[in-house]
Structure formats: structure tokens, C-alpha cells
Amino acid sequence: MSAFLGHIHYWLYRKIQLLVERENLILEKTTKVVDDLAEELHSISVDTYGEPINPSIPLENIIDHNNIHGWLSNQINIASVREAAFIKDMLDTNADENAIHVVTAILDAFAVQGQACGVVAQDSLEEHTAPAIYNALQNFYVNGMPCDGGDQIVEDSADRFTWVGDHRLQAGYWRTAGVDPKFMMLAYQTWFEAFVKAINPEFELITTEDNGTRLYTIAKK
Secondary structure, rough: OHOOOHHHHHHHHHHHHHHHHHHHHHHHHHHHOOOOHHHHHHHHHHHOOOOOOOOOHHHHHOOOOOOOOHHHHHHHHHHHHHHHHHHHHHHHHHHOOHHHHHHHHHHHHHHHHHHHHHHHHHOOOOOOOOHHHHHHOOOOOOOOOHHHHHEEEEOOOOOOEEEEEOOHHHHHHHHHHHHHHHHHHHHHHHHHHHHHHOOOEEEEEEEEEEEEEEEEEEOOO
């Protein structure tokens, strides 16, 4: 049955697996701050939006072979909304003296995974340019389905690659979950920064504003 599956399906599935792994990492790190409350809030998001996939299960053993595209799209939706809902509940419920520690734990989870993915991506980086690093980044974080279209590119040169950081392909998930989009953008920015630094420390991620438009730039130092 796996003969019906192509490279792009495994590529998407790996990114879904990473979403689930990051959600688990957020749970692990926030549990150290607020103990059982993190587990309780995570259980609510699971009950509401669906069980996480088991990242250890091969794609061919879990996917709906009669609806390959629909299954992958649905899993991206479930995992993205569930993670965002869990983050929202953690932020809303811990607005007291634990607030800064919860925020730190969540951002640390994004940074740790971004750094780990950047290290892995080093092996497949064929050229050390800003566009190559951006392309490598696309292999690790969920940025919609291929049919959704990609980011809006602003600048593309060997030493600088800039795209619009409006997160339009994630924003719908955030709206469904009701999470603060500014916090989620900060979390993703943290992930990107860690990834770029890890894949090639000669480059850095810069976040700027241009007439109200948020921009991400991978730039050579």
C-alpha cells in the first residue's frame, strides 16, 4: 500500500511528527513549572481537538490510503490547533507569579527544537547561502500544505533572504485556538532564530517591521 505514497507525503508526515514532538516538549518543560496543571490542561486540548499521532508509527501504517491528501491536511490542522490551544490555556491559567516561568518554558521548547532541527539540517545543506538555509528551514516546520502556496518573498540574494512574516498559513489555527497571535509569532521567531544559528552560525535571523509589515531576514553576519 505504501507504493501510493511519495516523497512529499513522507516529507509532510515528518513535519507533523515534529509538531507533535514539540507539543510534548512544551508539556515536559511546563510540567517542571506548574506540575500536574500542565498535564490537566494538555488533556483538555487533547479531548477537544483529538489525540496526537504516535510519532514512532510509520506513515504507511497510519495514513488513510483512500484519502492521503485529506488525512495529511487534517493532521496538520489537528496538531497545530491542539498545540496552540494548549499554549493558550497555559498562558491564561498561569497569569500570576508563574507567568514568566511558563512563558520561558514554552519559548525554551521552541528554541530547543529549532536548535535540534538546525543541527540535523546541517548534513543536507548543499551551499551556505541565505536562500539555502531558508529552503532547509522549510523541511522542518509546518507551513501549510504545498497547494496552499508559500511565503511572500521580498529579497533573495546569497547573503540575505527576506520574507513576509505574517504567518498567514498558521494564523487560522491560532484563531481557532484563540491564542494570542503575538505570542505565537514570538514563539516561531524563537524557533527560527535557533534553527538559523544552529545550521550555520555565520548567519542570523533578523525580524523587522516595514510600514506595518513584519519581515524575517536570514542574513550573513
